[in-house]
Structures are given as C-alpha cells and as structure tokens.
C-alpha cells in the first residue's frame with residue numbers, strides 16, 4: 001500500500017478514545033469505505049476502530065485503519081459462530097490500549113465474496129476474499145491459453161458477485177494476438193477481453209476503467225501467467241514502498257511486508273493473494289448459468305423442465321448443437337462443470353451431516369458432564 005499506510009500509528013497514550021477519526025477520514029483512508037459501511041459502523045462506540053483486512057494469517061490479521069496498518073487477533077465469539085475475516089473484509093476492531101491488544105469483533109456486511117468449495121470434508125464453502133468489485137482473470141498466450149479453464153474461472157467469478165474481465169497477457173510473444181482475442185471472445189459472452197503485455201507495459205491503459213479510486217480488483221490465474229509482473233507494472237515505483245509498510249504490535253514497531261493488498265496511487269486496491277489465485281469451483285450453480293448463458297437461453301425450449309441436455313427427447317440444447325448454433329465443446333464443458341458442482345454439493349451435504357452428528361455428540365458429552373457435576377440423573 002502506498003503512503004497512506006505509512007503514517008504513524010495512532011498514539012494511544014495521548015487519547016482515551018481510540019477512534020478519533022471521523023466518517024470523513026474513514027472514507028478517505030480506508031479504500032472502498034462508503035456510506036453504507038459508515039452507517040453499519042455508526043452503532044459502535046469510541047473504543048472501536050473500523051478497518052479493512054489487508055492480509056490474513058492463521059490467527060492474526062493485518063488491518064488497514066486510518067493512519068496505520070496494525071495486527072489484530074480474532075475474537076473468540078466471532079470464531080465460535082464460524083465467522084472468519086478474509087482479505088478485503090471491512091471489520092470492527094476492539095481497541096484496548098491498556099493491554100495493547102486489538103481484536104476483530106465483527107465483520108461488516110460483504111458486498112461480494114469469492115468462495116471455493118471447501119477442500120476438507122467439513123462441507124460448506126470457504127470464503128477467500130470479500131468486497132471485490134472486479135476480478136481480472138489472467139491468462140497468457142501459448143500453453144496457458146485454455147478456453148475450458150477460462151470457462152471455469154468465469155463461473156467462479158460470476159458466483160462471487162464481482163465482475164469478470166479477461167486479460168490475455170504476454171502478447172509480445174504472439175504472432176497474431178487479435179486471433180487469440182477472438183477465440184476467447186467466443187466463450188466470453190459480454191465479458192471484456194483485454195490483450196496486453198505486463199512485461200513491456202503495452203495495453204495497460206485499457207485497465208484503467210476498472211482501477212477507480214476505492215474500487216477493489218483481485219487477480220486470479222494459473223502460475224506463471226504474469227500476475228506479479230502485472231501488479232509491479234501497475235504499481236511502478238510504488239511497489240517498493242509496499243515492503244515498507246509500518247506495522248505495530250505488542251513487541252514494538254518494525255517494518256513488514258503486506259504482500260496481498262496493494263494500493264495504487266489513485267486509491268484503487270489490487271489484491272493478489274496466493275489463496276485466491278488457484279481456486280476450485282464452489283457449489284453455486286448461479287455462476288455456471290451466467291458463464292453459459294446461451295445454453296440456459298436455449299434450455300427454455302427443452303421439452304422437459306428438468307432436462308439435463310444429455311439424451312432427453314425434445315432437448316433444445318442438443319438441437320442447437322446439432323444445428324451448429326452452440327459449439328459441442330461448450331456443451332461438454334458445461335456438463336463437466338455441472339457434474340463437478342453436483343459433486344461439490346453432495347460433499348457439502350455429507351459434510352454438514354457429519355458436522356451435525358459431531359454437534360450432537362458434543363451436546364451429549366456436555367450434558368453427561370453436567371449430570372455428573374450436578375449429581376442429577
């Protein structure tokens with residue numbers, strides 16, 4: 001992040017009220033803060049601070065507050081109800097200057113959230129970043145360019161609520177970039193497709209409509225497509241400053257790196273989180289339907305309402321494929337992702353059942369202990 005974050009930390013010794021910043025200040029120095037968040041935060045008293053999660057570690061978060069980047073723990077109450085702050089979250093901190101501790105006690109309403117199907121068997125989706133306005137799906141010319149993979153990414157981004165933009169990077173290595181762009185447009189619907197070279201800094205201007213003050217953009221894409229190079233090019237000279245963000249914690253002040261959230265000089269936010277880069281399709285069907293809207297449109301004319309478009313009679317989608325209106329690979333890709341989705345939902349369901357069982361077991365153990373304690377049968 002840029003100079004905003006390098007200001008001195010709030011001086012606890014000189015002030016009883018920790019949050020001496022006004023809503024106006026918050027609007028200016030917490031990128032993405034708006035009237036709605038201000039109104040959600042207005043119920044909190046002076047010992048609370050508002051901030052935005054810049055990076056998340058196992059037990060602590062690095063949080064951008066007016067004038068500083070600070071570390072904070074996560075309150076037990078929040079953990080018990082299963083709420084986990086993620087990169088991009090706007091949060092409420094309880095500030096306790098006497099003990100030097102800061103604790104995230106609430107997460108303000110999320111505008112959008114990027115999730116992945118939980119990898120464990122606990123079920124449910126795992127949110128990995130919040131309040132993203134735009135997601136740059138980065139691919140590059142050559143081996144990485146895979147339309148099927150892009151379709152998957154589109155489905156993921158659509159289900160997050162953020163707007164997708166596809167970036168075709170490394171065009172300096174392509175003989176005919178326009179041809180590749182056309183190929184991608186064939187599966188992208190209305191999604192903008194932007195050819196560029198992060199290394200030679202060509203085409204970057206086309207990104208400016210998405211990099212507005214207070215707006216948040218995350219990057220996803222396979223390893224090696226040039227996400228870091230792009231961030232460095234966009235940040236230019238400011239990237240060095242990112243490594244010098246001043247952080248304070250109980251042990252005193254030292255410099256550290258917040259590598260996951262970058263603030264452009266104009267106040268736009270870029271998020272490049274390793275956890276965001278490689279994500280799986282979650283269990284939301286909505287994204288899939290948006291990514292394959294021509295199939296959904298055609299399906300309105302299928303004979304059966306619950307048509308799976310595989311071998312049913314009177315299937316309008318199969319007919320459209322036969323008539324050459326929908327490419328066969330598109331339908332295959334749709335089926336593959338739909339199968340994956342139903343597998344994910346089953347897994348979540350099974351996980352939830354298991355969790356439920358565990359909960360009952362826990363209640364049984366607790367009441368057994370209670371009976372033992374009280375001597376009641």
Ligand SMILES: Nc1nc2c(ncn2[C@@H]2O[C@H](COP(=O)(O)OP(=O)(O)OP(=O)(O)O)[C@@H](O)[C@H]2O)c(=O)[nH]1
Nearest residue numbers: 169170197198199200222223224225226227228229
């Ligand atoms: N020719 C060319 N090479 C590029 C371009 N952008 C990035 N590269 C190169 O591609 C390689 C990978 O770039 P990175 O920016 O590290 O890719 P990444 O997507 O951040 O990769 P991970 O960190 O593994 O996820 C580096 O050697 C870059 O120099 C480009 O526009 N043109």
Ligand SMILES: [Zn+2]
Nearest residue numbers: 302307309315
């Ligand atoms: Zn059908």
